[in-house]
Amino acid sequence: MTRNNKIVLALMLIFGTAIFAFSVRNVSFESLIGDITKLKWQWLLLAVASMMFSFFLEALVVRVLLKREGSLFPMRDAVRIPLIEQLFNGITPFSSGGQPAQLFALLQSGVDAGRATSVLLMKFIVYQSMVVINFVVSLVIGFEYVSDKIHALSLLFVFGFIVHFIVIVSLLLIMYWYNFTKKVVKFFFKPLKFFFKEARYLKWEHIVDEKIDNFYRESLRLKRSWKLLVKISLLTLAQLFFYYIIPFFILLALGVTNVNFLMVTTMHVLIVMIISLFPIPGGSGGAEYSFSIIFTSFISNASKLVLAMLLWRLITYYLGMFMGMIALVLKPKKIQNDENKKNKV
Template identity: 70%
Template sequence: MTNRNKLVLILMLILGVIILAFSLRDVSFRSLATDLLTLNWRWLLVAMASMLMSYFLEAIVVKILLQRETMEFPLRSAVRIPLIEQLFNGITPFSSGGQPAQLFALIQSGVDAGRATSVLLMKFVVYQSMIVINFIIALFIGFHFVASKMHALSLFFLFGFLIHFAVIVGLLLVMYWYSFTRKLVGVFFKLLRCFSHSVRIDHWEMVLDEKINNFYQESLRLKRDSWLLLKIGLITLIQLLFYYIVPYFILLALGEKNVSLLLVTTFHILIVMVISLFPIPGGSGGAEYSFSTIFSSFITNSSKLVLAMLLWRLLTYYLGILLGMIALVVRPQKVKQ
């Protein structure tokens, strides 16, 4: 981890404390202490186990993809990959640091850079596809509720969906209309040069061409192995579901019995989509606001709502950062080829 990343991590922890203090400004300490004492720790442990299972299933996807590359990848090293991803996603804007960090971790484990890139490309395509599928279902189930109560926030949901959907459309264009996509990119950069002749534009075009070509070559292999795609797609879907149901167990831990598993899971999917739009690492500020606003429908007690938000952030954000820091210093087992 670079000094810059360490600095960002410290700043994010400080920001987390500031947000917590701001959230607690109108909450009675006695009420909060009572809620903590009456917390059902069994359900909280289930919520943590659900989050850990999500990481584990992502590690299984990595292991399966590397086995496809005729590699016997140790499970311990596979588990490091999603944890290191969580750490760098959590300290970089728009979670942009996760992919390079995973690549570094795979190379560190003895995987060839080309094969590691190939594995991460396939993993990314499947993951994005499952996110879009989940979000489309969530929109049909819960968007009308959010739109009726929070008009401004509902626009963020739609904007988030459009961004993720555009990513999938772009990937599909490369997979099935490669020559057309290359021409489209060429036209885009020609138009860009009408406004500027910067050397950076040439560099961006070269980088994008390389990425498009790499993805196209990988997509040819993807299309030949539909069974593998289906398999890792199903595992990724289950992985996401374990992540999305965490708030439901937190509500049960707080003693909220009359809550709908479907509705809570749906709202969490929508919240995650909003978080992805905030440039601040981890969506800090926006994440807490979105959770508190939406889940106030289930929890009317202000101290319980703040506690629910705190527990949710600890499990879905700070736990990943902590485990990622541990994974970063653990020596990986080398791959067997």
């Protein structure tokens, strides 16, 4: 980690502590301690297990994609990838640091840059598609419920839908209308000439062109490998499922039993979409606020609501970051490629 990353990490931990302190300002300390002592730990352990299994399934996606590329990747090192991604997603705005960090981790393991980039692009395409599918389904199921009870957040859901819809449409345009997409991008890029120096403009244009070209090549490979596409799509759906059901287990741990599994899971999907709209690393502030506003419908007790929010953030945000710090210092084993094995025989 760079010095700046360490500073941001420290600031996020301080900021998170401040948010929790602010959240409990009107809650009786005795009530909070009482709720903690009454926790049903078996359900809380299931929530943690769900998060861990979500990491495992993401690691499995990486391993499957690398195997397809001809690399024998140890599961121990595959698990490092989502954990390091969690760490850098958690300390960068809009989770922008996750992709470069995963690339660095793969290069550490001996995967060549081209192969690593290919794997991460395919992983990103499938992940983004599955997220949008989940979001659209959840929006259909839960939008009326939210718009009736929490009108302000319903506007954020609509905005979130528009943002993710634009992303998926952009991906489809590159996949199926490559030449048209490049022309459109160049058209919208031209006005930048009037605001920036030519050298910087040309540099940005080159970077965007390169990213579009790389994405197009990987999309062609995915379309040809439909069995692989189905396999990693199902793994990604399972990964997201285990992540999305965590609040349900937290509610059960708090003794809240009269809740609808589908509705709680749906609300969590929508909360995750809201978090992605906040530029602050980890959506801090917005994440806690959204959770408190939405889950007040399921938890009427103030201290239990604060505790639920605290447990949720610890499991879904801080756990991954802390494990990512451990994964970052662990040295991976250098992988063996199939071609190298043949040469040794």
